[in-house]
Amino acid sequence: MTTSDLIDRLAGDLKPVPRGLLTRRLIIAIGAGAALSAAIMLLWLGPRPDSALAPGTFSYWMKFLYTLGLGLAGLAAAAKLARPAGTATGAAAAAALLVVALALLAALEMATAAPPDWPEMVMGATADRCPWRIIVLSLPLLAAALLAMRTFAPTRLALAGAAAGLVAGAFGAFIYAFACDETAAPFVAIWYSAGILASALIGALLGRPLLRW
Amino acid sequence: MVDAEERLRALMIRSLAGDSSAYRALLTELGRHLGAYFSRRLGAGSAEPEDLVQDTLLAIHSRRATYDTARPFTAWVYAIARYKLADHFRRHGGARSVPVDDAADIFAPDDTNAAIAKSDVERMLATLPPSSAALVRRVRIEGDSVADTAAATGLSEASVKVGVHRGVKALAARFHGRKQP
Numbered sequence: 001m002t003t004s005d006l007i008d009r010l011a012g013d014l015k016p017v018p019r020g021l022l023t024r025r026l027i028i029a030i031g032a033g034a035a036l037s038a039a040i041m042l043l044w045l046g047p048r049p050d051s052a053l054a055p056g057t058f059s060y061w062m063k064f065l066y067t068l069g070l071g072l073a074g075l076a077a078a079a080k081l082a083r084p085a086g087t088a089t090g091a092a093a094a095a096a097l098l099v100v101a102l103a104l105l106a107a108l109e110m111a112t113a114a115p116p117d118w119p120e121m122v123m124g125a126t127a128d129r130c131p132w133r134i135i136v137l138s139l140p141l142l143a144a145a146l147l148a149m150r151t152f153a154p155t156r157l158a159l160a161g162a163a164a165g166l167v168a169g170a171f172g173a174f175i176y177a178f179a180c181d182e183t184a185a186p187f188v189a190i191w192y193s194a195g196i197l198a199s200a201l202i203g204a205l206l207g208r209p210l211l212r213w
Numbered sequence: 214m215v216d217a218e219e220r221l222r223a224l225m226i227r228s229l230a231g232d233s234s235a236y237r238a239l240l241t242e243l244g245r246h247l248g249a250y251f252s253r254r255l256g257a258g259s260a261e262p263e264d265l266v267q268d269t270l271l272a273i274h275s276r277r278a279t280y281d282t283a284r285p286f287t288a289w290v291y292a293i294a295r296y297k298l299a300d301h302f303r304r305h306g307g308a309r310s311v312p313v314d315d316a317a318d319i320f321a322p323d324d325t326n327a328a329i330a331k332s333d334v335e336r337m338l339a340t341l342p343p344s345s346a347a348l349v350r351r352v353r354i355e356g357d358s359v360a361d362t363a364a365a366t367g368l369s370e371a372s373v374k375v376g377v378h379r380g381v382k383a384l385a386a387r388f389h390g391r392k393q394p
Binding site: 001003004006007008010011012013014015016017021022082083084085152153155212213 | 228229230231232233234236237240241244248263266267270271272274276277278279280281288289291292293295296300
């Protein structure tokens with residue numbers, strides 16, 4: 001076919017593109033993934049038992065805020081990296097800031113606690129299970145995010161995959177937080193972050209083969 | 214380059230709204246720019262540039278929702294073209310990396326081979342002393358006869374011939390074996 005035939009065909013095929021299509025499609029995909037992930041969490045782990053900590057304290061909300069913040073940064077990064085020549089340095093900086101902030105909070109908590117308490121603050125009761133559970137819960141979100149990304153045009157495939165992995169890991173961790181009893185900042189800073197980082201790495205590895213167009 | 218950006222971006226915005234005649238004009242012009250770009254990168258004399266142009270136009274069409282209207286349009290097109298070119302090298306066994314010039318590489322104001330050749334020649338002549346450059350330009354490029362050039366410059370015909378010969382030799386020595394961009 002000649003190029004001008006192709007152009008005729010494409011022009012004849014033209015439909016309007018609604019504004020904000022890319023962001024909307026990404027959010028819908030994440031929402032669907034989150035619904036599936038939440039269902040898995042409820043069936044597999046169940047929401048956490050009542051704890052002595054009242055919902056009014058910062059400790060209660062800390063892990064939800066941390067994971068939500070990382071998820072939103074990941075979403076912003078994914079939306080930019082989904083476009084040709086997109087860069088996401090702002091979102092990356094925001095994510096890094098959140099990680100550092102929680103790390104400082106964790107250091108502060110440990111500094112104001114007695115050393116015999118430290119192992120408990122760092123390991124809690126579920127350190128060996130937490131990152132793996134977060135990874136499992138992130139998988140439906142990762143699948144959804146990658147599926148959405150495949151309809152876009154990332155030119156930096158591993159990075160785009162990593163952004164999808166960050167979104168998936170962070171929102172997966174957010175969902176996990178409902179089933180998780182731990183509230184110590186050191187625990188969250190280490191084990192939640194580990195699960196989220198692992199999810200980002202999985203996304204990066206899958207990005208190159210899966211996001212080609 | 215700035216004019217091309219304004220004009221093409223306006224066409225793209227209309228195309229995104231569904232204006233198919235604007236879209237046809239846009240794709241036709243993009244096809245020309247892309248053809249020149251890929252020919253330069255691949256070397257003329259093969260069918261590959263045309264295939265790549267069509268691949269790229271198809272990609273532009275199917276991924277047009279990824280253009281952010283708040284950002285430069287030519288940069289978006291250029292990123293897609295580079296991506297398709299890199300993909301081509303990857304699939305057809307070449308570890309050649311695609312140099313990151315800027316979007317002006319595709320959207321130079323005068324895109325024809327003649328314009329490129331002329332600017333290349335002027336740049337080459339600028340490396341000679343002005344008197345040599347003038348002789349080479351008159352005799353070899355503008356096609357004046359040796360006799361006319363001698364009359365115009367006040368040199369003897371023999372001097373003109375020697376000057377042209379030396380200038381061309383100097384250019385050949387400087388540019389022999391220079392890699393194609």
